[in-house]
Amino acid sequence: MLVRDMNLTQTYHNGGGMAVGPDGTVYLAVGDAGRYGLLQNHDRGFYPDTSAIIPVAPEGPYYAMGLRNSFGIAFDPFTETMWGTENGDDSSDEINLVYPYMNSGWNMVMGPSNATALARIPGYQNYTYSEPEFSWEQPVAPTGLSFARSEPLAKFADSLFVGACNTGTLYKFTMNERRDGFAFASAELADGVADRGEPMDEIVFGTNLGCITDVEVGPDGLLYIASFGKGSIFRLAPAGYAAPVPAPQQDPSLPLYLAAGVAGAAIASAYLIMRRKKSPA
Ligand SMILES: [Ca+2]
Ligand SMILES: [Ca+2]
Numbered sequence: 485m486l487v488r489d490m491n492l493t494q495t496y497h498n499g500g501g502m503a504v505g506p507d508g509t510v511y512l513a514v515g516d517a518g519r520y521g522l523l524q525n526h527d528r529g530f531y532p533d534t535s536a537i538i539p540v541a542p543e544g545p546y547y548a549m550g551l552r553n554s555f556g557i558a559f560d561p562f563t564e565t566m567w568g569t570e571n572g573d574d575s576s577d578e579i580n581l582v583y584p585y586m587n588s589g590w591n592m593v594m595g596p597s598n599a600t601a602l603a604r605i606p607g608y609q610n611y612t613y614s615e616p617e618f619s620w621e622q623p624v625a626p627t628g629l630s631f632a633r634s635e636p637l638a639k640f641a642d643s644l645f646v647g648a649c650n651t652g653t654l655y656k657f658t659m660n661e662r663r664d665g666f667a668f669a670s671a672e673l674a675d676g677v678a679d680r681g682e683p684m685d686e687i688v689f690g691t692n693l694g695c696i697t698d699v700e701v702g703p704d705g706l707l708y709i710a711s712f713g714k715g716s717i718f719r720l721a722p723a724g725y726a727a728p729v730p731a732p733q734q735d736p737s738l739p740l741y742l743a744a745g746v747a748g749a750a751i752a753s754a755y756l757i758m759r760r761k762k763s764p765a
Contacts (some may be wrong), residue, residue: 497553501628506564510541513568515553516590523549525592525605535590537568537582548582549611552590555627555697556646557582562633563663569626569646570594570616577623578616579646579657581664587611595619596677617665618657620678625649628698634705636722645689647696647709654690654699654709693718704728 497515504510514534522529523536523546537548537557547566557568570578570588576595580588587608593601596615605613620626629646644666646655660667668674672682694713702708704727707720 499551499554501554501556501568503557503559503566505559505566509539509544511537511547511557511566512540513537513551513554513557515551515571523608524590525550525587527606537566545585546611547584548586548588549608550587550590550605550613552588552594555649556629556699558629558631558644560631560644560659560663562631562641565664567617567629567631567644569629571625572619572623575621575623577620577626579618579626579629579644580614581617583612583614585611587613588616589613595621616676618676618678621680622678624651624653624655625695626655627696628700628710630699630701630707632701632705632707634701636705636725637701637707637720640707645699645707647693647699649695649697649712652691652693652695652711652713653688654693654696655684655687656689657687690718690720 497517499513499515501513502511514536516524516535517531519531519534520526520529521531521534523532523534535549535551536546537551537554539547551570552573553571554568555571557566559566566582568580568582570580572578572594578588578595580586587605589597589601589605592604596619597613602613625648627647627649629644631644632640642659644657644659646657648655657666666676668686670683670686672679673684673686678684690709693709694711696709697712698710700708709718709720711718
């Protein structure tokens, strides 16, 4: 069994974002599952293995804790650091650079902290609170996220793509030089917070995509965006992109299939022409 039992989890806030780290470790994000968990910055909690990012293969100590819920984690191919989305309540969704042993603060703080909230976070041995790298005051329900390090998408090497469910938007963030945060051109977003009503043109890359659930780079280096809302998978490719021609097949029967296909198509075309000729003008 790869994933160990989740103790008494609910059917919501169970996250499920997964990623494979640079060393091959498989990580799983699990939300608070609506429970009074041990890892949610309460003085006391009852349930283990919720509100955390857990190395499941091989198993290890919680990579991060204090999460409300996350639908997406991904590794920066350049720095090999983990990034993740986190879903807030009525306010504040987050994007985090997820340092090892990070405490994201839930449920004492969601979004940027303040002194009062920080004072309420109990200390966990080895785990340290870290501020979000970006947050939306008005929730957009961020989900999957992906860096694009590929030849076809080379112009986006410094970008992080983030999908959202509520807004049906694909967001694109520009990494800063150290790749430990984002660079913004607009004064409104420079504080790392999309406050209510602030323009987000700078980070809006694609719209009307329905509830996006996942964003991944395929083996062909293109970006794939899965939409639950549209029941579709979208693909981001450069204008005029032509898929590489597949290597020649070794299967000797293939030309026969192709020939049969061509013959079939020819017959179908002839049939259509015949039908057209027969139909009244
Ligand atoms: Ca946080
Ligand atoms: Ca702002």
